[in-house]
Amino acid sequence: EMFVGRTRVMDLIHIGDRSITADDIKAIGLDGVTRVLFKTTNSAKRMIKKEFSDDWVGIAPCAAQYLVDNGVQFVGIDYVTIEAPEHSVEWPTHHILCGNNVIILEGAKVGEIPDGEYFMCCLPMRLKGSEGAATRTILIDGITEG
Template identity: 45%
Template sequence: MKIFDITLPIHPEMLHWGRKPEVEVVESLANGDASNVTRWRLGAHTGTHVDAPAHFVDGATPVDQLDLHALVGPALVADLTAVTGDIGVADLEAAGVSGQRRVLLKTSNSAGPLKATERAPSWVGLSPEAAQWLITEGVALIGIDYLTIESHTRTETWDAHHVLLGAGLIILENADLDGVPGGTYELVCLPTKLVGADGSFARAILIERDA
């Protein structure tokens, strides 16, 4: 069994949309305390994280009530590293996404923008038309290797988010797929159980089992 950890490390200098994580030392052995204790200030959408439908739809499913069956199970890593701009329907069809329940989009983001510490001026995102196509194909979870699945040209209207979350899909963002070849794996994605939250940071792994 081979395990790919596709989770970004969380630290104060990391790539983040908005305010970066902050760490406070509450107790330390060096200062004579009984143990080392830290307090972290960070947003629900820090690092590798899950967007629940409640992120864009009032009254929709929050992250603590997501179906674990959608977050754990076979997943396709679709190699879209040759795509520039928005991922379209034809790109998804060519990558074999049709009929898949869980899909992770591996793009040029993994080797480029995802490795930076500041947001890039552009990145590969998902077109609204492709988002709608995923719904018709019965996809339950869609992931991508950047801060957002949204195109860099649509961060005012958030069209793909409205389409996907409005239909109840789960979005996984900031998945580090740089060292993961395209193919089928077992996904284990467990967001922290933040009650009533619009999303949550998660530990996500892909498992490749021996034949």
């Protein structure tokens, strides 16, 4: 049920190329949403390249904890990993989110999507014994409840 429903795209391009913090999310406000997709400079700078970048915008552990504490159950970002690069050895953001049953969507193509609320349909492939899978994810504008 968390793969389908009201979703907020949060445009954080204005923070530049640093990690997303709890203060960044507080400044915009979650407004009770349980699904969030982050739009960052990754869309224009990194997702368009074939090579893996050694610097990207990820989610800092403090932001992951803030999301959990505020009832977010689905978090997506516009790069191949949600983890902030400076934490990609210990992976605390993944541990915080996964440890609280938060679904992670990585590689979201939201570069052309304006900040706002949408109805999301995220359809992961069913892979037996896997902790992750490719998805087909669409956002529908004008519908926020299904």
